[in-house]
Amino acid sequence: MLINKSALKVGMHFVELAEDIIRSSTNNQRFSLLDRLQERVEWMSKHNNICSLAYSAQFRTDVQMLLRDFDHNDHRKIQKVFFEDDQVISRLFREVIHSGKEEMFHLSDEKVTGFMDALHKCIMANNDPSFVLPARRLLKNLCAATKDFPPTLFLELDSVDTKRPIGRGGFADIFPGRYKGQDIALKRLQVYQSELNEVSKFSKSLLQEVLTWVHLKHDYILPFFGLDEKTFEGYPPCIVTPYMRNGAMNNFVKVRNETLPDKRVDKLLFETAQGLTYLHSQNIVHGDLRGGNVLIDDEEHARLADFGLAIVTDATLGTTSTARSGSVRWMAPELLNFELEFKRTKASDVYAFACLCIEIYTGDQPFWNIHHDITVALEVLKQMRPPRPSSSGPPDGTRAMSDRLWVTVEACWAHKPSDRPDMYEVSGHIMSPDSSGRCADIRAD
Template identity: 75%
Template sequence: MEHEVAPLEEVLQRITQLELRQMLIDKSTLKVGMHFAELAETIIRSSTNNRKTSFWNHLKERIEWMSKHNNVCSLAYSAKFRTDIRMLLQDFGYNDSIKIQKVFLEDDQIISHLFREVVHSGKEEILHLRDEKATGFMDALHKCIMASDDIPFVLPARRLLKDLCAAAKAFPPILFLELDSVDTNRQIGRGGFADIFLGRYKGQDVVLKRLQVYRPEPSEMLKFSKGLLQEVLTWVHLKHPYVLPFFGLDEQSFESYPPCIVTPYMCNGTMIDFVKTRNGTLPDRRVDQLLFETAQGLAYLHSQNIVHGDLRGGNVLIDDREHAQIADFGLATVTDATRGATSTTQRGSLRWMAPELLDHELQFKRTKASDVYAFACLCIEIYTGEQPFPSIQPDVAVIFQVRGQKRPLRPSGSGLLGGARAISDGLWAIVEACWAHKPSDRPDMATVLGLIMASS
């Protein structure tokens, strides 16, 4: 049920007369910024600053301006309003940080409440926001999503944010970072979909992923940017110990490219390199633990309806505590947008691809089931230190093996093809289940987690 909003004159009269506490109790005046009137009461009653009349007039002017807007517009302008308030307090010399924080938290609660209303009831108006209103709304909604664990709110809020960004053809400004420095002349790596550069952000090392664009025509760039936008807006809201965090975007370092993705720098490199360099000193149980962590991260992505698309040892990083961090999920899908529709034009790691992705008679579509197949190949890769089918060259020859239902040999711990480690019976059974020829015969990742725990 919608609340009736008190007339503006009545609200302003209450403010002017400092009848603020009663006004705040009155739910009919639930508006972004109204709690700052309570802060003004405290300041004016306790301050000896001879500029308090000027302070009050400026604050009243801002509150009056906010009160004129409906809920959608007030949320869009909330960040600007709060910035103005901070500057006003600083200029006045008021520095009671505890009181200021309390009022800002109260305002946060109002903003959160109003977002829960407009996400369901104001979608049409929201999707017509443009320019400053659109970007202001994006930033405020992004902050609200990041602060919430309420799944019934978060999921539709994420969808709404993506839809607004697509309609306004813009990223939330809050996602763009001002990096300390970037070494644009030295590429430190190259993945299947991105060139890697090292930078610094707030005093720590970060990685910039400059995505490879194969068709720079404006129409293709637009398609590419829309795909990148969707993946970034998914990634930024993910929270899992075995999923690489997303820091933000950089659009300053490389002109004529889409924005670079900025992530933490992982000092231990990729999983495959980490295991190789410690061969002989890394126990099998630690290798199994890394695979289990990867499985947990992948299961989480799937629970969020995210397909990785290019899971392999080079796309799982190891952090400074030597735990797995799944990276580069969704980038395969983004770059697919700039390619043709057949399997022969799709990019990615062919030796980790499920048979349905190698069949030119089928529509090429990366799925959770193809991720499960890739996880099986990852297990073989980590145990052998080799890519799947290392003795078969060239890559295209692998297609005939996989479509003919051939699979890599079981690592036995002896010889090149046998691998440097012997895989256990329990893990081998899981691998065989995961690379079943038919997608429908493969377990989902939640089931795989259960199988791993049961076999350990």
């Protein structure tokens, strides 16, 4: 063994690769490689686990440069070494996360940025909830404490067409662009604060929320690429996602109303329920579930988007009457009652899902025949709900809702939050009638 690795954990496998190259090579540069590698290894071996993790990205970059300088092109072997080193880093993060050490909150600026970036990458590469959930919580706490964020969260975009917005949602204007040769949507949040510190406050809240989004992996969740902070000055960082050519689910179903079978519509609602079930399993509340926030991908599957943005707005602007507006027709009664604390919850998401079903089946917003939102709110508080969609009833183009789905809707918009089923029950029920063809009782016990 050419190098003492007894005190080294991160990067150990890179060292083994370099040693293997040196042994098998007659190149005169091999001794220069050894000297330079020895210097990096000795430097890394002086640090504890937390500092080793903080410096791991830089160490790996340095070793890669050394290997490249040595003209080593065995990409398969290098990929294997990366994987092995990733496993070491993952184990070290598990140790420091569960050790309860406070040292990580007292790292220097340089170290904490490296630590957060390495943790962010580790979460992205991991699917184990027992690791991801506490790791994500730690990362958000570190970001809040340091007011800093992982550098890899911010992207260098190929291009953005800033003069041609392609859509406007409840919280953002959407612009087309390109990133690594792929079509993207750039979401520029609408911010009305005039004070710079208020915009900064909103930006920090947004970044805290997207730290959750970037780590999610599910077939029915819109992927999150990262953030762009360069295109629009004076705004919070823009959210970058894939471009969904088929648009939002409400418009998709409405435009294809004559050709889209009811079973296909039910499948989209099932996929939405599955996506919401996943969010809830990750302790994430969507907060603004409606047809405009469910997108349809190129394969015509549902993708939940914009989760958490309503909650960011609530926290930043305060839960005033203005903050409660916007999606009133999808809001649960407890969110409309000014005598109660305004807090979006999993149960209010379940209520919104029922309203989404009405929206998709009628092709119009819930309570389409009531002009003013305040009147809708008063009706909901009196336990009034929209009627069952029927092909013979208004508005025009309404689909007839099946017994099975209607029972699900009624259960989901129960007046008391505790009487509503959870989304796991709902998603398991929508596509699974019992053997008699009738709907099983899905109300919470």
